[in-house]
Amino acid sequence: MADVLVVGSVALDTVETPFGKVEEALGGSATYFACSASFFTGVRLVGVVGEDFPPGHLAVLRGRGVDLTGLTVAPGRTFRWRGQYGYDLNEARTLATELNVFAEFRPRLAPELRRVPYLFLANIDPELQLDVLRQMEARPRLVALDTMNFWIQGKRAALEAVLAEVDVVTINDSEARQLAREPNLVKAARAIAAMGPRTVVVKRGEYGAVMVSDGAFFIVPAYPLETVHDPTGAGDTFAGGFMGVLAAEDRVDARTMRRAVVYGSVMASFTVEDFSLNRLLRLTRAEIAERYAAFQDLTRVEG
Amino acid sequence: MADVLVVGSVALDTVETPFGKVEEALGGSATYFACSASFFTGVRLVGVVGEDFPPGHLAVLRGRGVDLTGLTVAPGRTFRWRGQYGYDLNEARTLATELNVFAEFRPRLAPELRRVPYLFLANIDPELQLDVLRQMEARPRLVALDTMNFWIQGKRAALEAVLAEVDVVTINDSEARQLAREPNLVKAARAIAAMGPRTVVVKRGEYGAVMVSDGAFFIVPAYPLETVHDPTGAGDTFAGGFMGVLAAEDRVDARTMRRAVVYGSVMASFTVEDFSLNRLLRLTRAEIAERYAAFQDLTRVEG
Numbered sequence: 328m329a330d331v332l333v334v335g336s337v338a339l340d341t342v343e344t345p346f347g348k349v350e351e352a353l354g355g356s357a358t359y360f361a362c363s364a365s366f367f368t369g370v371r372l373v374g375v376v377g378e379d380f381p382p383g384h385l386a387v388l389r390g391r392g393v394d395l396t397g398l399t400v401a402p403g404r405t406f407r408w409r410g411q412y413g414y415d416l417n418e419a420r421t422l423a424t425e426l427n428v429f430a431e432f433r434p435r436l437a438p439e440l441r442r443v444p445y446l447f448l449a450n451i452d453p454e455l456q457l458d459v460l461r462q463m464e465a466r467p468r469l470v471a472l473d474t475m476n477f478w479i480q481g482k483r484a485a486l487e488a489v490l491a492e493v494d495v496v497t498i499n500d501s502e503a504r505q506l507a508r509e510p511n512l513v514k515a516a517r518a519i520a521a522m523g524p525r526t527v528v529v530k531r532g533e534y535g536a537v538m539v540s541d542g543a544f545f546i547v548p549a550y551p552l553e554t555v556h557d558p559t560g561a562g563d564t565f566a567g568g569f570m571g572v573l574a575a576e577d578r579v580d581a582r583t584m585r586r587a588v589v590y591g592s593v594m595a596s597f598t599v600e601d602f603s604l605n606r607l608l609r610l611t612r613a614e615i616a617e618r619y620a621a622f623q624d625l626t627r628v629e630g
Numbered sequence: 631m632a633d634v635l636v637v638g639s640v641a642l643d644t645v646e647t648p649f650g651k652v653e654e655a656l657g658g659s660a661t662y663f664a665c666s667a668s669f670f671t672g673v674r675l676v677g678v679v680g681e682d683f684p685p686g687h688l689a690v691l692r693g694r695g696v697d698l699t700g701l702t703v704a705p706g707r708t709f710r711w712r713g714q715y716g717y718d719l720n721e722a723r724t725l726a727t728e729l730n731v732f733a734e735f736r737p738r739l740a741p742e743l744r745r746v747p748y749l750f751l752a753n754i755d756p757e758l759q760l761d762v763l764r765q766m767e768a769r770p771r772l773v774a775l776d777t778m779n780f781w782i783q784g785k786r787a788a789l790e791a792v793l794a795e796v797d798v799v800t801i802n803d804s805e806a807r808q809l810a811r812e813p814n815l816v817k818a819a820r821a822i823a824a825m826g827p828r829t830v831v832v833k834r835g836e837y838g839a840v841m842v843s844d845g846a847f848f849i850v851p852a853y854p855l856e857t858v859h860d861p862t863g864a865g866d867t868f869a870g871g872f873m874g875v876l877a878a879e880d881r882v883d884a885r886t887m888r889r890a891v892v893y894g895s896v897m898a899s900f901t902v903e904d905f906s907l908n909r910l911l912r913l914t915r916a917e918i919a920e921r922y923a924a925f926q927d928l929t930r931v932e933g
Contacts, residue, residue, distance in 0.1 A: 414813045415813065510717045510718065511855075511856060511858070512836070512854070513854045513855060513856045514856050531837070533815070534834070534837040535849075535851075537851075537854065544854045544928055545928065545929070546838075546851040546854070546928050546929055547929065547931075548838075548840075548849035548851065551815070551816045551840065551847045551849070552814075552816060553814060553816045553817050553820075555814065582932055585930075585931050585932075586931060586932075589931055622931075623931055625847055625848065625849050626848070626849055626850065626929040626931075627888075628850075628888050628889060628892055628925075628926055628929075629885055629888075629889075
C-alpha cells in the first residue's frame with residue numbers, strides 16, 4: 328500500500344443544474360480527486376486557498392484523512408468557479424471563473440512529498456505540471472495527468488513536453504480528438520499514446536471510459552443512473568478512484584489497471600448523484616463494493 | 631434452430647461520407663437485417679422492389695441463402711434513399727427520399743410465412759407492423775420491432791398499439807428519449823418497457839448498445855474501429871445478428887439475449903467498415919468468432 332500525491336485546484340463552486348443549485352460549495356480538481364482516492368489509500372494534497380476559505384471545508388478533507396500539509400493558505404480570495412448545466416448534463420457552461428490566489432499558484436513540494444510513489448497532476452498549467460514532476464526526488468512509480476482544451480489550445484508545446492514524461496493521461500473525448508487532431512477516437516488515443524504515455528484514459532461522460540494501455544483497449548460503460556444531479560467533478564473523482572486503487576495495491580499491471588478503471592467509474596457514478604462532494608461524504612465501503620459488482624454484471628457475457 | 635422473418639424496406643442507396651461514395655447501392659432495413667441474420671440461421675424476407683431493381687442485387691441476397699418468396703416486384707421504381715455523413719459519422723443528413731413502390735407497400739404474408747417463430751418488424755409504418763403481426767397464425771416465439779423519430783412524431787398512437795404487443799424494441803438513443811418524453815436514458819428505457827416490450831435495446835452508434843430486459847441492464851460498447859467508412863445499416867445489421875442468434879439457438883433466456891446483443895454489435899462493427907453490404911459480403915464465420923472474442927476481452931474484468 329502506497330500513498331498518492333495530487334497537485335491541483337481547491338475551489339468554491341457555484342453550480343446550477345435542472346435539479347438544484349449550490350453556492351460556494353467545496354470543489355476543485357484536487358478536492359474531488361483526494362476525497363475519492365481516500366477511500367482506497369493515503370492521500371496528500373498540494374494546492375492553495377485564500378484566507379476566506381471556510382474552515383468547515385478543511386475539516387471535510389481532514390475528515391477523509393487527507394494530508395493537507397501541502398495546502399497553502401495565501402493572502403487573498405479562494406479560486407471560484409460558477410457554472411450551469413442543461414438537461415443533457417454533458418457539458419458545463421462556465422458563467423464565471425475567478426482565479427484569485429490560484430493565479431499565483433507555484434507548487435513547492437516539501438521534502439517528504441518528493442518521494443510519494445503515485446503522483447496525479449490534476450488539470451493545471453502544463454508548465455506547472457512539468458515543474459512538479461521535476462521536483463520529485465525519484466521518478467514516481469506512476470505519474471498521471473489530466474488536461475483540458477484550454478491548455479491544448481494555449482500551451483500545446485508545454486503540454487507535449489510533460490506528456491512525454493508521464494505514464495497515464497486522462498482526457499475527455501472531445502479533447503482527445505483535439506489534442507491528436509484526429510476525429511477517429513481509436514486513432515486519436517493511439518496518437519496520444521505515441522506522444523509518451525503508456526496509458527490513455529478517455530473519459531466519455533454518460534458513455535463511460537475507454538483505456539488504451541500498451542495498445543490494448545478496455546471499455547467500461549457509465550453506470551446507468553436514474554438520478555444525475557450534478558456532473559461536476561466526475562472526471563477528477565474517476566481519476567481519484569483509479570489512482571487510489573493502483574496506489575493501494577501498488578501494482579500497475581494490466582489486470583490492476585482494468586480494475587482501477589472500474590473503481591474510478593464506480594466513484595464517479597456516486598459523485599454525480601448529488602451536488603459537490605455530498606454523495607462521496609456519505610459513501611460507505613459496502614456501497615462501493617456493491618456497485619463494483621454491479622459494474623461487473625453490467626458487461627458480463629458468458630460463453 | 632428456427633427461422634427468422636423480416637418485414638421491411640429493400641432500397642437503392644446513394645451515400646456519401648468523407649471516405650467515399652456509392653450510387654444506387656443495395657440497401658434498406660430488411661436487406662441489412664437479412665444479410666446479417668443469414669450468418670446464423672434461415673431468413674425469410676418480405677418486402678417490395680420496383681421493376682428497375684437490378685437482378686444482381688437479388689442474386690446477392692439469394693447468395694446469402696435468404697428466402698425471397700415474400701419479395702414482391704411491383705410496377706414502378708424501387709425505393710431510393712440519398713444521404714450524406716460528415717466526419718463525426720453519427721447522424722445522416724437525408725438529401726432525398728423517393729418512396730416509389732414502397733409508398734404502396736401492404737405486406738401480405740403467404741401461409742408458410744405465418745408460422746415463422748422469430749419475427750422482426752423493421753422500421754416501417756407502425757400500422758403495417760401491427761397488421762403483419764395480426765397475420766401471424768400463432769403468436770411467434772419472439773417479436774421485435776424497430777422504429778424512428780418519423781413514426782414517434784407522426785403516428786404515436788399506432789406505435790404505442792404495436793409496442794404493447796411486441797417482446798423487443800430496438801431504438802436509437804435520441805429516439806428513446808423522444809418516445810418516452812424523458813431525457814434520462816435509464817428512465818426512458820424503463821418507460822418504454824412499461825409500454826409493453828419486455829426488452830428494450832437502445833442503439834448508441836459509436837457508444838454501443840444498452841439492453842434493459844426484465845429490468846436488468848446490459849451494456850456493450852461499440853468495437854473500437856480505426857476505419858468507419860459508412861454507418862448506413864448499422865442498426866439493422868445489429869438487429870439481424872441479435873435476432874439471428876436468438877432464432878439459431880431458439881432460446882430467449884437472459885444469457886442468450888446478452889450473447890445476441892454482442893453478436894449484433896459484432897455484425898454492426900463489420901458493416902460500418904465499408905459501404906453498403908460490401909463488408910458483410912466478404913465476411914467469414916472465423917472473423918465473426920474472432921471479433922466476438924475481442925468484444926469479450928474489451929470489457930473483461932477479473933476479480
